[in-house]
Amino acid sequence: MAALKIYGIGPRTTIPRIAAQYEGLNLEYVETNPHAEGGVGAAYLEKFPLGLVPGLEHGEFKLTESIAISSYLASLENKANLLGQTKEQAADVLRWASWANADLIANLVSWFAPLTGSRPYQKPQVEAAKEKTLKHLAYLEKALSTRTFLVGERVTLADIYVAEVLSFGQRFVLDAEFRKAHPNTLRFWNTVVRQQPYTAVIGAFPTQIETAIVYTPPKKEAKPKAEQPAAAPKPKAPAAAAEEEDKPAEPKAKHPCEALGPAQSFPFDEWKRVYSNNDTPVAMKWLDEHFNANDYSIVRCDFKYNEELTQTFMSANQCTGFHTRLEASRKFLFGSLNVYGTSGNSKIIGVYMIRGNDWKAVFDVAPDYESYNFTMLDYKTDRELIEKVWSWEGEVEGLTVADGKIFK
Missing domain, CATH: 3.30.70.1010 (Translation elongation factor EF1B, gamma chain, conserved domain)
Incomplete structure (x- = not known):
């Protein structure tokens, strides 16, 4: 088999690497940071012109997009049936993976990112994102009330994608109170992240925050000490005062561009x-x-x-x-x-x-x-x-x- 290489950074490559572990594939990880100075570099752009990460290289075959890469790796030898055992299961796996990788993560990040200071904080948007996230997770909790895994009787890519998003959320807002109220979700998550192929990639057990982070307004700058009042100006002669009163007040610039x-x-x-x-x-x-x-x-x-x-x-x-x-x-x-x-x-x-x-x-x-x-x-x-x-x-x-x- 031609050499398998995956390019990217941390979380963007985690799930494809877990899939490779389940399949027993020798997948070389090449750290590639699109946010580094100079971006991904000319050599990467020659292989992947859009500069998207993660990127998979398998001989002459090149592929981007996390779900596509994970599905490809899972299908190479299909030892672990990560894509399900029937066409219907395969479609359901992709449904759950897409849901986690798009809808769930988008709302979750819109909830906690402003709380961490990585995005501007606007309370209505944060509260709306929180409400949508909890609605999605209530749906997940109900779905897991009658099953161990999301599709079939064994771990699939559906479980890995959903578990990874839950790991992300538990670092910031899915706290002890949330976990207590969602026992099926917690049981499912614990089952998936303790699988050997999963721990081989992530290493230490994922962080679980006890109390959700909250927004802390930035500290206001200390006001400068008030200056001593200047001595009162000497009264002007009546003629000079009258002349000054006749002058129109200079308009203040309401917008910086007004000054131009x-x-x-x-x-x-x-x-x-x-x-x-x-x-x-x-x-x-x-x-x-x-x-x-x-x-x-x-x-x-x-x-x-x-x-x-x-x-x-x-x-x-x-x-x-x-x-x-x-x-x-x-x-x-x-x-x-x-x-x-x-x-x-x-x-x-x-x-x-x-x-x-x-x-x-x-x-x-x-x-x-x-x-x-x-x-x-x-x-x-x-x-x-x-x-x-x-x-x-x-x-x-x-x-x-x-x-x-x-x-x-």
Whole structure:
């Protein structure tokens, strides 16, 4: 058999490696971190052009996506029947694995990530995610009331995927109180994670938190000591005082971009009308003639947690919510935030035109702006990408548009 190699980091490779243990396969693990400086590297991109991890290499055969990789490894010799013993069982295994790897983990992370500080905290969203997670887990508890394993009488990939997500949750929010209220789920989890192929990969027994973490607001910075009041100014002569009263008060800038004053050479509002009333290629030709980088800049926006996205319509709703929270910057902002790909394999990518060149001054009016990466673009160099995003046409990073939201 040709050499088997899996590329990725920690949790992303755990389940394929467990599947290999059940099958007795010699699977070489090559640590590959997409978040490291320089990303995954040119050699990896040559094998896996989209840069997705985990990636499996078996001779000339290359494969990405965790469930696909695990299923492939389980089917090579099929010693452990991890895919079930009938076609119906195989379909049910994939159903549970997909549920755990998309719906359950997405809601679970949306619940605890803001509590750990890795995402901005917004109480309504956290409470909604908690409610959805507990609803999913109530369904699991009921399903396990009449069976030891999720599909058939032996461990399958369904059990491994669900158990791994439960391990993740117990590190943060699925505490002792939750476990006491869900005895079937706890019994199932203990059974799966104590199997030898599982422990051979994860090593130490998974962490179980006693009390769920809660949100702790960041400490406010200490206020500087009040300065001593300055001596009262000498009264002015009546004539001087009257002259000063006649002067209009200077307006205060309500938004950082207000301080830039009006654009000198680019009619921003006219551009919005041109875009709205013409096909994008026609509007872009107008923009080619009028755009001036001295007044406005182009910014690319990428969601940081694409691996947690599930249904594309839910991602589109997220785009709408982000735009709603950008309302205070409407006078200084135009662009489109798009969902690329399909459910379970998607990315949120946007391109915006902003007043000035300080993207943070425009976007930090939205509390969740920290969930996105912002990159300054060059209008001429990145012209093709800009038109693709604003027209919703063509591929970006190998994916086509599923939905999008315009901000103008």
